[in-house]
Amino acid sequence: MAIITVSRQKYVVVGAGPVGSLAALYAAKRGHDVEIYELRGDLRDPSTTPLNFTKSINLALSERGINAMRHADHPDLLGHVFSATIPMRGRMIHGRRPTGELYEEPQDYDVHGRTIFAVDRAGLNRRLLDILEAMPNVKFFFNHKLTGADFKRCKAWFEVRRSTDSTDRPREIEVNFDFMLGADGAHSAVRYHLMKFTRMDYQQEYIDTLWCELQIKPTEKSRYSGIDSRFRISPNHLHIWPGKQFMFIAIPSETNPHLPLISIKCRPYHFSSSVVILGDAAHAMVPFYGQGMNAGLEDVRILFSILDKHSNVESNNPEDTTSFDAAIQRGLALAEYSALRVPDAHAINDLALQNYVEMRASVLSPTYRLRKVLEEFMSVHVPSLGWHTKYSRVSFGNERYSEVVTKSDRQGKILLRGLGGLMAVFCIVAYGLYLRQQRSRPQLSIFQSVIRTITG
Secondary structure (H helix, E strand, O other): OOOOOOOEEEEEOOOOOOOHHHHHHHHHOOOOOEEEEEEOOOOOOOOOOOOOOOOOOOEEEEEHHHHHOOOOOOOOHHHHHHHOOOEEEEEEEEOOOOOOOEEEEEEEEOOOOEEEEEEEEEHHHHHHHHHHOOOOOOEEEOEEEEEEEEEOEEEEEEEEEOOOOOOOEEEEEEEOOOEEEEEEOOOHHHHHOOOOOOEEEEEEEEEEEEOOOOOOOOOOOOOHHHHHHHOOOOOOOOEEEOOOOEEEEEEEOOOOOOOEEEEEEEOEEEEEOOEEEEEEEHHOOOHOOOOHHHHHHHHHHHHHHHHHHHOOOOOOOOOOOOOHHHHHEEEEHHHHHHHHHHHHHHHHHHHHHHHHHHHHHHOOOOHHHHHHHHHHHHHHOOHOOOOOHHHHHHHOOOOHHHHHHHHHHHHHHHHHHHHHHHHHHHHHHHHHHHHHHHHHHHHHHHHHHHHHHHHH
């Protein structure tokens, strides 16, 4: 099928983090004029502190995020990203035995040896911004705060905030656009203005836990060799010190305030053909599944795959390359995107909250360990059944999150029924043996009485 080229559009991206930057790269690769507006200064400047993150925080990069960057179709992006990552093959559980002895217990993420990667958020962001800066159809506008938007007329207003400005009131500019992508984080201004134009269901929840980053400094003497010698603990694991009401987590990093952790759900993610929200702006989640950034990057891949599909569909209008027709096709695409992505985003949001409980306490549970062993055994020895752990489906595949939950629940029910069946068989056999023993006792007693009577 021949690809129909739509008219060149003006895409405005609000938010220059990893998700916004990748969305801008996707749009620029398709020939659109892209303008990126960011509340903060240039994120490549060391003096610019990322909102709600310390400068050194590392994130978990898994298959969904990798696949999204792969589809950006830039030859150097993935190579650069992987050159600055550290593979993590599993969890390292730290604890104390009843005797008081300290112990470390590794739990691999995947029975097939696949790993996730610790990646520096700032480094990934810098690379994306450098790539965008070299593209002639991309412009940056740092220190620009979104203050208003009219998504019916496709207009937005930004305050220009620079430290060199002499006036007390920031200067305001008006920006016209064809399509706005909001990737401006959990406290999204785009989402706030979107609520004025669509009936949005919105829910947010702060969990009763704060995030505080501590540092385990490198050392010259270590039990690990080579590059690992810089680390005091194994660099290829996500370290967990579980507790019932708290836990410590250690993520390897090359390079302390107490921050709240918020979980956000909303629907829909778009209005008409003019705006869509992505990443934390649409579905901020707690960090305990390591999927926040991965889900946001996956948003970009899925959104543009749907936009591409609709841009290749001929309408009844013979002038198929007009801006008006492009808007119609984009409106259909955005409606499909919201319908597809909302249940998946809600699913991973719930999984992230559930995984906090798992990491904090369930990793020590015999039930959790038994299920993990059984599922990994099935995955290795009966691969035709397509049996995988929930974690491996989430982190090492690209299945829809909602489908992962459905399949995992079904596997759990099958295992429960199987174990229940085995217990029932065990109980029946045990009861049969008990009855047999009870029946043999009175028969033996009567026989003995008869013998005694005859001989007596």
